[in-house]
Amino acid sequence: MALTALVLVFANGLGLEALAKGLTVVPPGNRFEQQPPIPAASANRTRAFKTTYDAKYHKILALLSNDKKLVQQIKDTAAAYGIDPIHVVGALVGEHTYNVSSVDAAQTYYVKALAYANADFEFRYKGISLQSFVNRPEFSGCTPAKGSSALWSCRTDVWNTQFLGKTVGKVAYENVTFQRAFFQPFFAGQTFGLGQISPLAALQVTDLVNRVSGFEKLSPDRPQAIYRDIMDPKRSVIYTTAILREAIDAYAEEGFDISGNPGITATLYNVGQPQRRAAELREAAAKGSGRKLPVENYYGWFVNTKLDELRALLDGQG
Incomplete structure (x- = not known):
């Protein structure tokens, strides 16, 4: 790292602890x-x-x-x-x-949020609920994940590698993100x-x-x-x-x-x-x-x- 960059980092009170941790x-x-x-x-x-x-x-x-x-x-x-x-x-x-x-x-x-409070909807893709979909055997490797971050990151990776843009079990999956496939129930933005x-x-x-x-x-x-x-x-x-x-x-x-x-x-x-x-x-x-x-x-x-x-x-x- 250049000396000037180091000076800027330390001048802002950053860097010393990170370097001590090997970062x-x-x-x-x-x-x-x-x-x-x-x-x-x-x-x-x-x-x-x-x-x-x-x-x-x-x-x-x-x-x-x-x-x-x-x-x-x-x-x-x-x-x-x-x-x-x-x-x-x-x-x-x-x-x-x-x-x-x-x-x-x-x-x-906040006013907009109230409009969703009583709406009847669920996360689905091609007629399959999200919860049913992530119970497929392809996602079994995500079961040991510790915490919500690791779990949903794993599920996203499985979608990207095994479903995105592919045909699996005679079902053609679009070339769209996991987020866009399942988490856009109103078709009004993600x-x-x-x-x-x-x-x-x-x-x-x-x-x-x-x-x-x-x-x-x-x-x-x-x-x-x-x-x-x-x-x-x-x-x-x-x-x-x-x-x-x-x-x-x-x-x-x-x-x-x-x-x-x-x-x-x-x-x-x-x-x-x-x-x-x-x-x-x-x-x-x-x-x-x-x-x-x-x-x-x-x-x-x-x-x-x-x-x-x-x-x-x-x-x-x-």
């Missing part, structure tokens, strides 16, 4: 000089709403700046989960800049609420949220409870924080400390599957056949360029 410290800032390409879907969505990324960014910034209680909750929740609140703000800003257009007040999401969280992401961190925040564990048998938790802004912030904590932990387990780079955690919040990505990076780095550090995507790159403004918001100056 590779991912320095602050972007690895790319220019923003990586923005997906066409994001650009098309932005044009469809006759807005711009800059306008969307300032709208979510205004929402957070005007809601002091929400910002304080972000700080308190981040402290409970042991992460810097800049990671949470970065993830929220990234989502509402590139994936959705923020509403004028966080409570609007993520919801202030944190734009998918039901699958919520299920993955339900053990962590139960342990730290005391929430009842989620189950695919009770989809209404999942939607309540990811759409109520007070609960959504907790799940957003837990997802970021899980990403940081996943990379630490593979030898990388990403806790000092909000652009990397924002990238992982955007793309998901931190366990798989961290393992692939470690393997590539060990073989010397790939990059040695994680890199930001368009979303994380943007977050890293806005850190001064996001810090000011957290400090009450935004």
Whole structure:
């Protein structure tokens, strides 16, 4: 690691403990000089709403700046989960800049959540319930998984390797993600609420949220409870924080400390599957056949360029 990067890391109070644990410290800032390409879907969505990324960014910034209680909750929740609140703000800003257009007040999401409370629906694909599907023998290797994160990560991997885009038992499975196949009962997008969280992401961190925040564990048998938790802004912030904590932990387990780079955690919040990505990076780095550090995507790159403004918001100056 370059000396200047080390100085920046230690100046922010990071790195010493990580190095003592043998972790590779991912320095602050972007690895790319220019923003990586923005997906066409994001650009098309932005044009469809006759807005711009800059306008969307300032709208979510205004929402957070005007809601002091929400910002304080972000700080308190981040402290409970042991992460810097800049990671949470970065993830929220990234989502509402590139994936959705923020509403004028966080409570609007609470009103929307009420519409799902009594809805009659379940997670199904091609007429098969999710619970029945994951009881297939192909998923038997996931049974020993310890905790919700390992369990749902394993099930996602099984879908990717044994079902995605294949014909199994005369059933043709589409070339779509596990999340999109089973967790989109309303055909209205895959993520919801202030944190734009998918039901699958919520299920993955339900053990962590139960342990730290005391929430009842989620189950695919009770989809209404999942939607309540990811759409109520007070609960959504907790799940957003837990997802970021899980990403940081996943990379630490593979030898990388990403806790000092909000652009990397924002990238992982955007793309998901931190366990798989961290393992692939470690393997590539060990073989010397790939990059040695994680890199930001368009979303994380943007977050890293806005850190001064996001810090000011957290400090009450935004």
